[in-house]
Amino acid sequence: DSIQTLYNESLDSPAGSVSQVKDCTMALMQLAKGQGGLTVFVIGHVNKEGSIAGPKVLEHMVDCVLYFEGDQHTSYRILRAAKNRFGATNEIGVFEMRDEGLTEVENPSEMLLSGRPDDAPGTCVTCVMEGMRPVLAEIQALVVTSAGGSPRRTSNGFDYNRAAMLLAVLEKRGGLRVSACDAYLNIIGGLSLDEPAADLAAVVALASSYVDRPIPSDLVAIGEVGLTGELRTVNQLAQRISEVRRLGFRKCVIPAHRAGNLGTFPGLELLPARNIGEAIQAALHPKE
Template identity: 85%
Template structure:
């Protein structure tokens, strides 16, 4: 008998009876893949899943629920606790994604040292043997009798291990290696990832076990598998960074228990990951003195102000079509700022190649970095350096005017804390703000005034 197949969208998880070039649910192109149809689990398979639940639960009025039912506990890493919103939540399902070799497994194994002080941890690896886990734990100085490790890829055997060990915290490395034997599709397929994640979610909610799941990312940078996977979990954390550099950034893309877009910064060392409590200082380290084409700005990463360095290079083009390249900055916004710079600032950048780079692997996606980008471009165009003690904060409009940004007072406090002496801000906010002692606030109304104030001759 021929096995029935279904078609899934790898972007949203929508099921269709036939293939289509465009997903009818989310509109994505070329995301429909064919997978064997998921059989209905009955009998022993259903009983095994039902045994994990704590029994039928009675609905109760919301007024009878205690406000302190959300129990948080520290993970042992302040940067991870910050991204999670103050610590991990009991009974939550956290997905940690990142490229292979970026340090996801190291981070999860490293937090076991603190977690084992007050809880029982079960670490399930589908990529390493128990001996390999032991060697890595020894290198990271993770030694505890409350840490149990097992090398397993079968979902059924994993659930049996949970029933036998009764851990407080479960770590699964990784979701792409886990498979349900009741399905005929291979591990890592759309149906397997959805089914295994659903089983882990029922485990977390039914028994109150905190579950950390490691997931790999595809070439587009998103979690491998259907997009619905990110909707099922409570928190989605992305571990980012260049494998050729030592710094790593942990970013919260989704968090039901805290702020999103929060970041934590780590440094990869021989003995494991070390927290970077002052990311602004790290991102500005090695900044050249009196070099044209660089300017510092302050952006908000969640609730944390972070100072970042914007570098720009403007050179005469040798071709008819000038080249535009941006790294860590939105390409379309960079093109818009170059157009404003030519029309409102009087710089003939249309005849020049322009390159923009954000130091440290940050991605600046808020308008507060517009002013620093414009000043860095102008500095490179005129080949005149920006004073090293100056920071620029503000959004640039199409008419060249400067608009204010949110949480400006908090940004200015961070600028002062790191020892900068001058700060360019939009003029209409200068009257309502009082700068800290030792920090000069320079109000500017448009890009022309900002360029003249930043590149004026220093006496």
């Protein structure tokens, strides 16, 4: 049972209250720290927003907070550390649910890109940081002419407000009339991309779907997009590019002002772009 269902009979408050959760958790902490080599896992309910239900004091008391995430329609699960008093935070572990139980996925990037279609418009790969680990993710976009007066916007695994902003930038600075179209964004594999490094790949995927022209399957796009359409650099760019090269990609679109001090990556061509117009040109109209 979860910690919210446990109670101490000596307290008058009901199970799940602040005093009960705090008292029961404190008893478990004293048990774990009073005996050497003992680890205690406390299970907590999660509300609709994805955070731990009940009093916030539970997160402050424990040494580590782990979230076990996953889509019920996929076999992959992600173990994410949101708090770690004695180690790094925001690290993840990727597992696959099999008949014999959970099995570690040693290369999440290859897993997330498996089954990617070739020569299909509206798909682009980017590299995001999950803790200290670079992970490649596929962003799919679908842009179609709206049948009604109010175009529909839908995003799965990508922040809705940021997707709406990128669509506005794409129309104003990229010259594509997406305001009259329904637009859909989807992140493959159940990931939730919440860092700006995925902006450029989302814009390129949207443009690819709009003009119905595929992006080369060996191309990756990394960069943050500003409101004027400029490309901003992202942290740990060299580490991301190294992961792109390791997985066999040959081209990578990056912000132009960082291209000069990244060094060389044998077998990988860096395509610098100053704005989304140059990035779309490099991705959709590559030089032969």
